[in-house]
Amino acid sequence: MPDARKSVQNAFARLVRMRTDPVVVQILRSTAAATISFIVAERLSNEAAPLTAPLTALLVTQVTLYSTIRLSLTRVNAVVTGVLVAVGFSALVGLAWWSLASIILLALVVGRIVRAGDFVVEVAISAMLVLGVTQVQVESTAWTRVLDTLIGAGVGLLFNFLFIPPVWVGTAGESIEGLARRLRQLLLRVSDGLTGSTAVETAAARLHEARRIDQEISEVDAQLRQAEESLRLNPRVREGLLHRVVLRTGLDTLEICTVVVRVITRTLTDLAKERTDEPLFPPDTGAALEGTISRVADAIVSFAVLVTASVSESAERAESRLAEDLDGARREREYAAQLLLDVVQEHPRQWQLHGALLAELDRILDELDMEHRSQRLMEELDRSAREQRERYPRLTEARARARRASRRSRAAWEARRAAHRERTGNRR
Template sequence: MRDLWTRLDAAVRRWIKDPAVVLTVRATVAATIAYVVAVQLSAEPAPLTAPLTALLVVQVTVYSTLTTSVRRVNSVVVGVLIAVGFSAVVGLSWWSLGLIILASLIIGRFVRVDEFVNEVAISAMLVLGVTRLASQAWDRVLETLIGAGVGLAFNFVFAPPVWVDTAGESIEDLARRARHLLLEIAEELGGPAPVEEAAARLHEARRLDQAIADVDGALRQAEDSLRLNPRISEGLLSRLVLRTGLDTLEICVVVVRVLARSLTDLAKRRGDEELLFPRDVAVSLEELLGHVGGAMVSFAVLVSTQVSRSAEEAESRLASELGAAWASRERVAQQLLSHVQADPTAWQLYGSVLAEVDRILDELAPEHRSRRLMEELDRAAVANRERLNRLGRFAGLRRLARGERFRGSGQDD
């Protein structure tokens, strides 16, 4: 019975952390509230535009809700203005309907409403087709504002979850998959390596490379959840830590694919019966790739850990794995050097394997991570300074214009 409750609790926790479940619940509640408010304020007997707008604008993050609300309201207002303008010139007919749809879609592209371009034409058609044009236009705009306002208020009062943990889990999963692939490659180094098996590892590396897009989507959602969220005080730093961490792992995954390509080429040269590497080199390489995979996982845990104590433990593990990897790398280099002197034809592929391992270890080095993080912080500070300067110049122009009006009114007196 206790085991059943444990599994049930774990399932509930997974559901609570699922963005789809969170969005479903939040959108349903916000749309219902928007309808109740619109019934009180709108003259329409069934003001369904308000819950529809709330349904569309309520997202899993405050930032995406705000941007969606602005685009939604903008599309409806533009559509209503187009309908009012057309109604003053032409009535409703097949050619005027086609003309208003064309104009709405074109204007929607220029006003940057993105996915709500069709909403411009829909609003214009609905308003143009009613007899009480002015009243219907105002009601539609009012209901849209109510829905957008309720959606925004709902997300600010009941702040949505921060999806940093979900993004961190995706980053760690990517690193663990890369480590698993390196271990599979390492197990095949000491024996005959059929080209088919080496090609299969290369295919897995390519699939791992493609999985980065899914992790990037989870990270973008986490970045949005940190923007404008009242729960977060250091959102910029958290975003940059995750982003630079994913960039580093992306480079490492690409290098793993290149490593798999080099080993596939070496397998083609060796043939199905010949050993891929000499026995002593294969043992050292297996140890080296194990440390490299462990360093990637430790790095992923480090960038996704929010608690300082856990971060210190992850950093210590990363330093230990990197130290062991560099020691193994030097041993492999000495062994390969002796074998290359006996068989010079293999020096290029041997050297490429070492170069690819070096690239991964360099990317995972703490000093490299700190340098990239500082560069991103400096870039963000410069962008923020430029934004503040633009706002300051705009405010200065407004003060100057206000002063000119004041002096002009004084001269008239």
């Protein structure tokens, strides 16, 4: 009986997670938008099976509101352009192989001119479909296709405004944390072999793993771009720019750390090739380096948790944990550096690899440093604000005027309030 109750609870928990999962939500939104657009098109369009409307709704109902608006305008632009090209062309010639080739060429060129983007081919498709009907049906077919496209785009836009797409920050945050944890596991495996003899094959395998993690950054970057788009024009988010900058700079830092970790594995592989029959380091030096790398690995995860923390209390705990990990890693690093110096002075073989290993660990610690991160955040915020002012000067000026008007209104209200208090005091 308890097992059955537990199974029911687990099934209910999975169902709740599915209802809030962004992928499931997007599937349901796309299906509903396409169905509604087909129902509307059946009532308004003259076409027997107005499938262009649900097709357009499927294409424009994207995972973010910004993408939906952009694709809606682009697709409508492409279809209208193709129809206009076909209407003008059909008034001169009929359908033949040379006229078909001519209209495809013309439509593709015009599509580039009007900046149809990914829907350049849609311009040629619309032109061909309209050209393929008889001269009597050209006008009816042309405007029916435009109407169906407008219905699909309109329903898709309206659906996204009424049912705002999910914010994909959580998914991007999970990817960033997953990347940091894979780096940590790799560093822990690297540190395990420092006190003994390491086979060249083992060191090379860790180098290949570091390269694989480096290649995975492109996937995390794609998810982060999707999260950044989900923050644009989204009324659920008030400080979208800050969220985007925090996540983007955090991923940039982890990308640098990934590259440095790959270089560390390269250094240790070269060292293993030179010391095939002996330990990489003396026992005490290897233990100190193992402790340093372990604390660096913990600091990378703490940094990722800090970057993706959405609640202020969680961010404070993550920041405190990161500070402790960085302090511990620096202490371990100084101790390991002194031991390495003694080893190099006694046995100066491959001294350059010892120095490279310390320099690589220093680079990671510098990238994870909180002062360095704060400075970079301010620089990115200033750069983003400057680019927005340069790109939209009129909007920036309008916002500045609105802020000045708000400050004047606030000052006038404060003055009236002070005068009222003074009059009230005098009466008393």
